[in-house]
Amino acid sequence: MEKKVIYVVSDSVGETAEFVTKAALSQFINENEYDIYRIPYVENTEVLRGAVYHAKQLGAMIGFTLVNRDLRAFLTREAVEKNVECVDILGPMIEAMERKFSLQPKQEPGLIHKLDEDYFKRVEAIEFAVRYDDGRDPRGVAQADIVLIGVSRTSKTPLSQYLAHKQLKVANVPIVPEVEPPKTLFEIPSHKCIGLRISSEKLNDIRKERLKSLGLDDKAFYANLDRIEAELSFFDQIIQRLNCPVIDVSNKAVEETANSIMNMINQPYWDFHEHQAKE
Template identity: 65%
Template sequence: MLGEKTIYVLSDSVGETAELVVKAGLSQFNGVDYQISRIPYVEDKETIDEALQMAKDTSGIISFTLVDPKLRKYIKEQAEKLNIEAVDIMGPTMEAMERAFQKPPRLEAGLVHKLDEDYFKRVEAIEFAVKYDDGRDPRGIARADIILIGVSRTSKTPLSQYLALKRIKVANVPIVPEVDPPEELFEVDPKKCIGLSIKPEKLNEIRKERLKALGLKDEATYANMDRIHQELDYFNQIVDKIGCNVIDVSNKAVEETASIILHMLHRK
């Protein structure tokens, strides 16, 4: 029996349309073990190459909705070279319509979502926050509306998600003394970066509670005051180097911090 198959869904927008088509097809195959990995906002050949390599490594399938004919042609050619099954969901339909209407398509990604622009902007922002959470992909720094930086347990992730509900694309980057921040952080407009500072005592309290929740002893290095001071000193060095705004989140709820950030954005 075949093992689990991964279907990589590539889109130059959110990717909902492609995933729905894939799921409709999968519904016709009983007992198939699969997972869907959606890759939204595909705008370049490098992202396509990464997806193709993952499909090659896992014997996966590629399914895509790309309106750019050059990118569609590229993915077909490369998939054929690598002997990967690649399904063009959008292309044949658009080509047939072009022949029937005798009119070229607009070739703009995500037009279907403009039926409810506000809702889909929110969806895009949420997916963006997930994709570029915790510094996992530094490419998000240049694409983000806001970049949050801070040490562990300064509410970077919940704050990113909360702002995403306001249709703001947020990337967040953890600051750790042993890890150099991505170079991209020092190349963007400092006004896009916001440092989240916190008082050492408050961070110590939060981290101790976190360790207890994980069933660990609260005297671990993670909650050690010397370690906390070391991390916060390094954080201060980084924000000084960037020259960005800093918000003290010690006694603020996520909603309160978000309100301050929104005010900054509107003022800008």
């Protein structure tokens, strides 16, 4: 029997959404007959759009707890547009209390959780991922625990954010034929770099969908197959120079790629913990 898949989305930890989801699932199937993928600490619509995209690809449904009404509305619209089953777990209760008490909700996620040491480490890692996203500041490459490299639309940003919630400081660098990667990239230990490879056909589909979502012509140069092949060829050249690990993300959800990376850094050769201790 094929496992049922549910995405749990939250702008906080996501424990409430996961608990309710499991309680509902217990009325239908056993625990080993489903997979729950939790996407916590959502702060922007890009992550929500990605969640809906992956849910659509896997035939999954989404349960969410978002206190921000704009994010709730966006996710609901996106899910309806993509025909993905999506359930607002917290919103109806908040709206009912707003009517009953004639008060405005604070719209601040995570108020129920204490600010502990792990929380602050996660916040620091998340801020790091934002600061050094998309190669905007090459100084982050030397300071990062992990550096993700790949062409545009290989999920570098959502993956950086996901790993940040695991307290990992992640920088990501876009690979573009016209731009030489930062020199620092070739000076750090090769296994700290992780290449994100994707098939040209898959990337072509993703970029076309991206252009359509922006109201642009899907035949633009950005989604041209020859251009994509050139970018991937340049990516392979950089990987050869770096001699770093590579993960094929063509048919992987962000969570799957993140798990692969976590498995990598738990290998004996990885001196990640030593690196942390020196900081």
